[in-house]
Amino acid sequence: xxxxxxxxxxxxxxxxxxxxxxxxxxxxxxxxxxxxxxxxxxxxxxxxxxxxxxxxxxxxxxxxxxxxxxxxxxxxxxxxxxxxxxxxxxxxxxxxxxxxxxxxxxxxxxxxxxxxxxxxxxxxxxxxxxxxxxxxxxxxxxxxxxxxxxxxxxxxxxxxxxxxxxxxxxxxxxxxxxxxxxxxxxxxxxxxxxxxxxxxxxxxxxxxxxxxxxxxxxxxxxxxxxxxxxxxxxxxxxxxxxxxxxxxxxxxxxxxxxxxxxxxxxxxxxxxxxxxxxxxxxxxxxxxxxxxxxx
Amino acid sequence: xxxxxxxxxxxxxxxxxxxxxxxxxxxxxxxxxxxxxxxxxxxxxxxxxxxxxxxxxxxxxxxxxxxxxxxxxxxxxxxxxxxxxxxxxxxxxxxxxxxxxxxxxxxxxxxxxxxxxxxxxxxxxxxxxxxxxxxxxxxxxxxxxxxxxxxxxxxxxxxxxxxxxxxxxxxxxxxxxxxxxxxxxxxxxxxxxxxxxxxxxxxxxxxxxxxxxxxxxxxxxxxxxxxxxxxxxxxxxxxxxxxxxxxxxxxxxxxxxxxxxxxxxxxxx
Numbered sequence: 001x002x003x004x005x006x007x008x009x010x011x012x013x014x015x016x017x018x019x020x021x022x023x024x025x026x027x028x029x030x031x032x033x034x035x036x037x038x039x040x041x042x043x044x045x046x047x048x049x050x051x052x053x054x055x056x057x058x059x060x061x062x063x064x065x066x067x068x069x070x071x072x073x074x075x076x077x078x079x080x081x082x083x084x085x086x087x088x089x090x091x092x093x094x095x096x097x098x099x100x101x102x103x104x105x106x107x108x109x110x111x112x113x114x115x116x117x118x119x120x121x122x123x124x125x126x127x128x129x130x131x132x133x134x135x136x137x138x139x140x141x142x143x144x145x146x147x148x149x150x151x152x153x154x155x156x157x158x159x160x161x162x163x164x165x166x167x168x169x170x171x172x173x174x175x176x177x178x179x180x181x182x183x184x185x186x187x188x189x190x191x192x193x194x195x196x197x198x199x200x201x202x203x204x205x206x207x208x209x210x211x212x213x214x215x216x217x218x219x220x221x222x223x224x225x226x227x228x229x230x231x232x233x234x235x236x237x238x239x240x241x242x243x244x245x246x247x248x249x250x251x252x253x254x255x256x257x258x259x260x261x262x263x264x265x266x267x268x269x270x271x272x273x274x275x276x277x278x279x280x281x282x283x284x285x286x287x288x289x290x291x292x293x294x295x
Numbered sequence: 296x297x298x299x300x301x302x303x304x305x306x307x308x309x310x311x312x313x314x315x316x317x318x319x320x321x322x323x324x325x326x327x328x329x330x331x332x333x334x335x336x337x338x339x340x341x342x343x344x345x346x347x348x349x350x351x352x353x354x355x356x357x358x359x360x361x362x363x364x365x366x367x368x369x370x371x372x373x374x375x376x377x378x379x380x381x382x383x384x385x386x387x388x389x390x391x392x393x394x395x396x397x398x399x400x401x402x403x404x405x406x407x408x409x410x411x412x413x414x415x416x417x418x419x420x421x422x423x424x425x426x427x428x429x430x431x432x433x434x435x436x437x438x439x440x441x442x443x444x445x446x447x448x449x450x451x452x453x454x455x456x457x458x459x460x461x462x463x464x465x466x467x468x469x470x471x472x473x474x475x476x477x478x479x480x481x482x483x484x485x486x487x488x489x490x491x492x493x494x495x496x497x498x499x500x501x502x503x504x505x506x507x508x509x510x511x512x513x514x515x516x517x518x519x520x521x522x523x524x525x526x527x528x529x530x531x532x533x534x535x536x537x538x539x540x541x542x543x544x545x546x547x548x549x550x551x552x553x554x555x556x557x558x559x560x561x562x563x564x
Contacts, residue, residue, distance in 0.1 A: 235410020
């Protein structure tokens with residue numbers, strides 16, 4: 001700071017000018033999001049109402065075919081429900097695993113805080129497809145996880161992990177855990193330590209202090225974390241594809257398959273329905289948890 | 296509660312946290328191990344024998360290194376664009392009061408709150424309906440990656456800006472620095488770690504993305520797409536070499552940064 005050269009202060013800029021700079025700063029990024037996020041969502045909405053008999057070669061015509069939605073839901077209700085159910089399980093497991101980790105990083109890691117935080121993000125750099133493939137190996141029928149579970153009779157002698165719901169949910173939990181840990185950590189880190197100490201001073205046991213002080217104060221992190229876990233998990237199809245069987249098929253698998261096959265109207269209708277279901281669930285959840293500030 | 300009980304309690308949670316970290320790292324150990332594998336058959340998920348072969352010839356499977364290079368290029372360009380645009384937005388969000396601020400907040404949050412399959416398929420719907428369906432490739436992937444990295448950059452930089460003591464800037468202004476000088480000498484150096492973190496996050500998100508990329512790639516093959524393609528046929532152990540190398544590189548970068556930070560802090564003290 002000593003390098004600062006004293007110069008006459010510039011006059012305070014006008015309020016109007018400051019507001020103008022705000023819009024200027026937002027403009028490039030905002031335009032990008034408008035063009036490549038909002039406009040695509042609108043064209044997805046349009047595509048979901050195209051004539052389902054069209055093809056990529058012949059083109060699609062807009063026929064306002066609302067029954068695309070009825071057909072799509074009738075045909076794909078099961079993978080749809082399964083996706084939401086798996087995403088719910090995944091979120092629960094991520095919260096169960098992520099909270100202790102975030103708590104340990106925020107309060108117990110001391111000078112290793114940054115290193116532990118970096119270790120949470122580090123797995124991202126090994127492509128998640130490769131990591132999911134290595135889960136395939138870890139959970140395989142002659143792998144040591146299966147052997148260990150058989151040895152303690154959690155798994156029957158002909159039991160298996162790969163190609164089961166457990167495998168898919170394990171993979172999903174694994175993939176989205178960092179998205180739970182990071183917001184949890186951010187909100188735990190902000191908590192004033194004196195509040196927790198005060199709990200102890202008022203003769204509350206560690207558990208009571210946690211339940212009445214720490215947990216409520218970390219709620220914004222819980223909400224952000226569960227959203228960032230639930231949403232991508234509901235749309236994922238990689239784990240179901242690599243670790244499951246057609247019996248564990250999720251809605252993402254069908255959307256991907258339909259898009260690849262060129263059945264745009266049905267695929268778009270499914271995408272819109274997924275998005276709508278998520279928005280409704282999220283709004284309900286955010287309202288219930290009473291957290292308005294999301295990020 | 297006794298002292299001993301408290302000691303156990305304190306270390307129990309740390310122990311639980313470390314166990315969860317171990318869960319995060321379990322598959323990475325497998326990836327590292329498998330990078331030295333000498334598979335007996337093509338579709339092999341078991342460790343058959345040790346070899347240096349894969350590390351000596353990482354580019355042997357045809358198309359692998361081309362795919363890595365495509366991913367690196369897209370990752371770098373997308374990171375630069377997304378970090379620049381996102382940082383500007385974060386400054387506007389934290390430092391300026393303007394009409395429609397909370398709506399803008401929601402607008403920035405929405406892409407993060409949309410499943411990748413929806414983002415990817417909607418972009419594809421746009422590209423197809425505007426006649427770019429036949430020209431999918433490098434540029435369409437780049438556009439998509441900047442789009443989904445942008446929100447993460449804004450959130451990361453915003454977090455750093457919000458936690459910053461604005462009295463430091465006021466002090467600089469009091470010492471007759473003009474707005475420009477205050478920004479470059481005080482604000483920017485203080486926000487820089489946040490920007491760096493955002494860039495690192497962008498790069499890892501871009502390098503790792505499969506679902507959105509796969510829908511908008513046309514015939515271009517990125518590294519994750521190569522992995523996906525080979526997962527259907529045979530999995531060359533060289534894939535694990537790339538995975539391990541990327542992981543170690545990230546670890547060295549992050550730990551190096553941490554070491555540098557500690558040394559700097561020690562000097563200041």
